[in-house]
Amino acid sequence: MQSNATIRAEDDQQRDSVIDLSSFQKPLTLEQAMQFAYAVSVPCIITDGKRGLNAPQIIAANKAFCDMCGYTQDEPLGQSPKILQGIDTDIEDTRTFRDNLEESGQGLICLINYRKDGSAYEALVIGTRLDITDSDETDHSAIYMTFSLHITEAPLCLPTPPKQWKN
Numbered sequence: 156m157q158s159n160a161t162i163r164a165e166d167d168q169q170r171d172s173v174i175d176l177s178s179f180q181k182p183l184t185l186e187q188a189m190q191f192a193y194a195v196s197v198p199c200i201i202t203d204g205k206r207g208l209n210a211p212q213i214i215a216a217n218k219a220f221c222d223m224c225g226y227t228q229d230e231p232l233g234q235s236p237k238i239l240q241g242i243d244t245d246i247e248d249t250r251t252f253r254d255n256l257e258e259s260g261q262g263l264i265c266l267i268n269y270r271k272d273g274s275a276y277e278a279l280v281i282g283t284r285l286d287i288t289d290s291d292e293t294d295h296s297a298i299y300m301t302f303s304l305h306i307t308e309a310p311l312c313l314p315t316p317p318k319q320w321k322n
């Protein structure tokens with residue numbers, strides 16, 4: 156029987172492979188982080204640790220993420236998460252999100268992003284920095300793993316505060 160410490164990959168390429176999480180020791184290798192991202196069913200991307208114009212770059216995008224955004228599995232690779240932005244994306248909020256990630260290693264944002272076909276969705280994006288052992292793979296000792304929860308169709312997740320909570 157499959158133990159609690161194992162997960163079955165849902166990604167097409169990794170279907171039928173079982174990842175033993177108990178064998179993961181921090182810091183992870185880039186390969187282990189990517190195996191994890193491909194195994195989870197929540198939309199997830201990994202970016203490198205670069206900063207500056209058009210940084211970071213997406214180095215892995217799982218099936219759930221590609222299904223949510225309408226991309227093939229290769230299309231997001233090498234691109235900035237800015238490909239998800241559009242006219243109603245609050246750029247100041249995304250900058251704060253990026254700065255929080257870089258400064259404290261974690262970030263949380265509720266924002267409007269866009270699918271490949273231009274349609275908008277509201278997402279709760281949670282990001283974390285992950286130290287990796289094989290920094291030569293990415294030129295950086297850390298990568299970022301970001302999970303996006305599509306909330307447009309589940310507005311009750313973030314209810315409007317009752318009037319008495321407001322000033």
Ligand SMILES: Cc1cc2nc3c(=O)[nH]c(=O)nc-3n(C[C@H](O)[C@H](O)[C@H](O)COP(=O)(O)O)c2cc1C
Nearest residue numbers: 202211236237239240249250253256280282299301
């Ligand atoms: C790890 C990471 C993940 C990000 N994910 C998203 C995302 O899902 N959606 C989005 O609109 N911006 C995302 N951003 C923010 C943009 O990539 C970009 O940093 C931000 O919009 C600031 O843009 P600027 O370089 O023009 O100042 C992410 C940034 C980082 C560092």
